[in-house]
Amino acid sequence: MSQYYSELSEKVTAKLAPIEAISATVAHGELTIEVSKENLIAVCEILKDDSELAFDTVVDVCGVDYSSYGVATNSGDSKSSAAKKIPSRYASVCHLLSVTNNHRIRLRTWLDNDFPVVDSIVGLWGGANWFEREAFDMLGILYSGHPDLRRILTDYGFIGHPLRKDFPLVGQVEMRYDANKQRVVYEPVTLEERVNIPRVIVADNRYAERELAARAQEAAEAQEASVQKESGDKA
Amino acid sequence: MSEIQNYTLNFGPQHPAAHGVLRLVLELDGEVIQRADPHVGLLHRGTEKLAESRIYNQSIGYMDRLDYVSMMCNEHAYCMTIEKLLDIEVPERAQYIRVMFDEITRILNHLMWLGTHALDVGAMTMFLYCFREREDLMDAYEAVSGARMHASYYRPGGVYRDLPDSMPQYEASQWHNQKEVNELNKNRQGSLLDFLKDFTSRFETYVDEYEILLTENRIWKQRTVDIGCLTEQQAKDLSMTGPMLRASGVAWDLRKMEPYEVYDKLDFDIPVGTNGDCYDRYVVRMEEMRQSNRIISQCIEWLQNNPGPVMHEDHKLTIPERMDMKQDMEGLIHHFKHFTEGYMVPEGEAYCGVEHPKGEFGTYIVSDGANKPYRLKIRAPGFAHLSAMDFLVKGHMLADVVTVIGTLDIVFGEIDR
Secondary structure, three states: HHHHHHHHHHHHHHHHHHOOOOOOEEEEEEEEEEEEHHHHHHHHHHHOOOOOOOOOOOEEEEEEOOOOOOOOOOHOOOOHHHHHHOOOOOOEEEEEEEOOOOEEEEEEEEEOOOOOEEEOOOOOOOOOOHHHHHHHHHHHHHHEOOHHHHHHHOOOOOOOOOOOOOOOOOEEEEEEEOOOEEEEEEOOOOOOOOOOOOOOOOHHHHHHHHHHHHHHHHHHHHHHHHHHHHHHHOO | OOOOEEEEEEOOOOOOHHHHEEEEEEEEOOOOEEEEEOOOOOOOOOOHHHHHOOOOOHHHHHHHOOOOOOHHHHHHHHHHHHHHHHHHOOOHHHHHHHHHHHHHHHHHHHHHHHHHHHHHHHOOHHHHHHHHHHHHHHHHHHHHHOOOOOOOOEEEEOOOOOOOOOOOOOOOOOOOOOOHHHHHHOHHHHOOHHHHHHHHHHHHHHHHHHHHHHHOOHHHHHOOOOOOOHHHHHHHOOOOOOOHHHOOOOOHHHHHHHOOOOOHOOOOOOOOOOOHHEEEEEEEEHHHHHHHHHHHHHHHHHHHHHOOOOOOOOOOOOOOOHHHHOOOHHOOOOOHHHHHHHOOOOOEEEEEEEEEEEEEEEEEEOOOOOOOOOEEEEEHHHHHHHHHHHHHHHHHHHHHHHHHHHHHHOHHHHHHH
16 A cells, blocks of 8 residues: 555656655655645646546545644643644645545645635635635635635634634633523623643654654665666666 | 516525525525525534544544434544554454444435435335334444444444343333233344344345335436436536445445455445436445445354454553453553543544445544644535535426435534534
């Protein structure tokens, strides 16, 4: 599986090279590429139209807010080493699937911290329409060129973007029926947020070993492949 | 001559054919739909936000409540994603149990869909027949997990416990005397597997009964043939998966294309439609029930002959046996850690999809190495299907809207999340 995706990763990198040098990673048998937001549409066009790639279906589009990535109660205010890799606050993540060729890809686009905006891919895959509306509703990511960028899941007249990390879990308003006013009224929330189990990050050596082993194996495989290639070339 | 204008009709959210809380704003020209604008979110509970504040295992229960007619399949996708991040293997017996219950869930879901779809279109009887069979499968759920619907039975690393040796029994009451109760309990004398074996032997005939009522029925055909057509290209473009895509002639099924658990060891076929209309989707789903029945009987066969563990052995990640917890110090520590802190999932991200009865149900988890997911995104098939509503009903009559809603097989638990 990951063998196939390593090959696919090379293929994708080569095909996208004229547009930009993308960074591609293969982990857990999944291919992830990171694309700059300026080139997203151009990249998607190639991914869709190239017959070897032929990503004909969009499985999912979602936003991620990385602002508290790697922050845990046991780490104090200092972010873990993981957090240092995060270039900006928001990312729009898009999962594509090729029904024709049976493979998948994940595209991540990093967005600005204070005005997250990215080109919409609805023009290429109609199915992305509601997924982008949801990402806008939940995280406030703007998709420019989207035909109908309204809120979708939250209430009519809702304020804020609930999946942002600075949005409280209990929300900001609660509503009830007011018998005197004969209508529903909104009031500031009275619930208190309660954390029963704190969020902790503990370094686990078992995974470190596993990662090292996997890396060593990958390196060995790559070396073997290159040796084979060389011997093939010589022959 | 007076000018006739389009008018707008509000459909739902309390309409019985709206399958829950769908609000549709329809723009009509006479009786022909010009535009349909579904308003969703009336059942939004913020599952994704809640999951971010809970340790991994606490969210399994929320998964049941997403698509509340195919509970275990939702759990399956969630557990598989965590297993992928943890990089652990599930014992083979647990894999068979999961596959068996996935297929039971598929039958449960399709029966619910068939009953309500036929009811919407006007065939009342179907609903009663379908719910009769659902009862037996619900009992299987109950026997294995203690709950008839919201099972929370799957765990990362396996399933919560092995299959039970006995079935719950009916008891005599003022409505049923002992003789009637004995009759009802007849097929519940053995284990759960015996009970399911009895069910699988009967179920094929039941599907025949449904087909006698509907497949060649003239009214049924008039209401469903050539309604809501999707070509192969359109279906792919609109992110259709599952039966919605297969009815358009694409043999795409994750159980075959990306075999997970033990699906590659089982023998079953993938039904495919030709026209991509509501009738084809009906035929595809009917055949899927028969195929699920086949898979269940193969699983029963295997499970009866192969006892073994049903949970991953690394108790850093899974709950230890009750006796270990009582007698073994390490077991006690594991148990304590498991319930006060949970387990850490290594940093990374993974997406895992399963062939849910409705389509591809997937979860995308971003982990920063903590005991809670950093971000959980649920990819619900119904959400993508409902977004095609406008495309599907444009140019159809008002009455066909109900047929299309039925054929989409939507459940608001998963669409609104």
